[in-house]
Amino acid sequence: MNNEVWNGAGRRIHMQEVGTRDGLQVEPAFVPTEDKIALVNALSRAGLAKIEVTAFVSPQAIPALRDAEQVLREIERVPGVVYSALVPNVRGAERAIDARANEMNLVMSASESHNLANLRMTRQQSYQALSAVNAIARDAGTAVNVSLSCSFGCPMEGDVPEATVLDWCARYVDELGARGVTLCDTTGMAYPSQVAALVRAFRERWPDTELTLHFHNTRGMGLANVLASIAAGADRFDASLGGLGGCPYAPGATGNVCSEEIVHALALMGYDTGVDLARLLEAARRLPALVGHAVPSQIVAAGRRLDLHPRPADFDAIRERALARG
Ligand code: COA
Ligand code: ZN
Numbered sequence: 001m002n003n004e005v006w007n008g009a010g011r012r013i014h015m016q017e018v019g020t021r022d023g024l025q026v027e028p029a030f031v032p033t034e035d036k037i038a039l040v041n042a043l044s045r046a047g048l049a050k051i052e053v054t055a056f057v058s059p060q061a062i063p064a065l066r067d068a069e070q071v072l073r074e075i076e077r078v079p080g081v082v083y084s085a086l087v088p089n090v091r092g093a094e095r096a097i098d099a100r101a102n103e104m105n106l107v108m109s110a111s112e113s114h115n116l117a118n119l120r121m122t123r124q125q126s127y128q129a130l131s132a133v134n135a136i137a138r139d140a141g142t143a144v145n146v147s148l149s150c151s152f153g154c155p156m157e158g159d160v161p162e163a164t165v166l167d168w169c170a171r172y173v174d175e176l177g178a179r180g181v182t183l184c185d186t187t188g189m190a191y192p193s194q195v196a197a198l199v200r201a202f203r204e205r206w207p208d209t210e211l212t213l214h215f216h217n218t219r220g221m222g223l224a225n226v227l228a229s230i231a232a233g234a235d236r237f238d239a240s241l242g243g244l245g246g247c248p249y250a251p252g253a254t255g256n257v258c259s260e261e262i263v264h265a266l267a268l269m270g271y272d273t274g275v276d277l278a279r280l281l282e283a284a285r286r287l288p289a290l291v292g293h294a295v296p297s298q299i300v301a302a303g304r305r306l307d308l309h310p311r312p313a314d315f316d317a318i319r320e321r322a323l324a325r326g
Helices: 018-025 032-046 067-074 089-097 114-118 123-142 162-175 191-205 222-231 258-267 277-285 289-290 299-301 316-322
Strands: 016-019 052-055 080-089 102-107 143-149 180-185 210-215 238-239
Touching: 016 258, 018 032, 018 052, 032 052, 032 067, 052 067, 067 080, 067 089, 067 123, 080 089, 080 143, 080 191, 089 102, 089 123, 102 114, 102 123, 114 123, 114 143, 114 180, 123 143, 123 162, 143 162, 143 210, 162 180, 162 191, 180 191, 191 210, 191 222, 210 222, 238 258, 258 277, 258 299, 277 289
Parallel strands: 016 052, 016 238, 052 080, 080 102, 102 143, 143 180, 180 210, 210 238
Antiparallel strands: none
């Protein structure tokens, strides 16, 4: 890791919120549509670069997001924020265009097993479907990002070779002209040296393509992986409010890196995330009531570093006694 990473020096880091998609997709309780809309609206005002609002997937596969159209149609659009939605196939693309998504986030897995489990297609079938989606998006003037699940390992297959991941990137960037690629660590298998190597390889090959890193904190390496990515030249991260998240079709999946934890840490180090942490925290504190359980966020639990606590009630007496001892 070069020394520069410890000192952000005002460098811009783009934070992309995925809590209303990756976060809610795995929640057993259905969050009412109006609450989802209010949550997106609160996030819009917090200064995030991009919000992945929902997913246009099969409602049988992900019942929690069966209200995707209504949510995307009824949110307030804050200028400058990109409103994205996950799309696995042509049917999803048509729905996303109807609901005025600014960006389609095309999804497939770098692992054959996870692609079959999650999307019921081989990778090649997904690529064909997503090539058609890409053509539809181009005609509609909608931007395209591609998310490659399991880019740092598959919970069923193990390591996914770096060359395999880069080959899929090449097919989307070079053949289809995708604007951006997201390398996803779907089940928290990524570790910092691996991350740095893949980010560096991607950056060298595609210096002008928007690169996002999408980490899950399943094994506690989330923030370390973010810093390793920055050191290797990345400046764009997915994260989820409260640290919610996980793919229901990836065994062992748990929450994304937590938006407020990453923003809190990067701000302390002098990075410019553009995010208003107080507003983000206000939204995060509403989550337990929405999802019906506590959220993983350490910042919701502990507060910010300088959210101080009162001294003990008998503090003056303690001090008197200590001073009296001489
Ligand atoms: N939106 C809404 N409905 C869709 C759809 C979409 N994008 N794609 C398919 N469907 C519907 C079909 O109309 C069909 O409905 P019916 O049973 O009422 O006729 C049903 O879903 C099955 O369609 P089919 O094309 O056979 O899909 P499938 O069962 O092979 O599933 C996917 C393929 C991709 C649609 C499904 O696996 C899926 O949505 N996966 C997403 C999983 C996910 O979001 N994981 C977490 C994020 S990584
Ligand atoms: Zn994810």
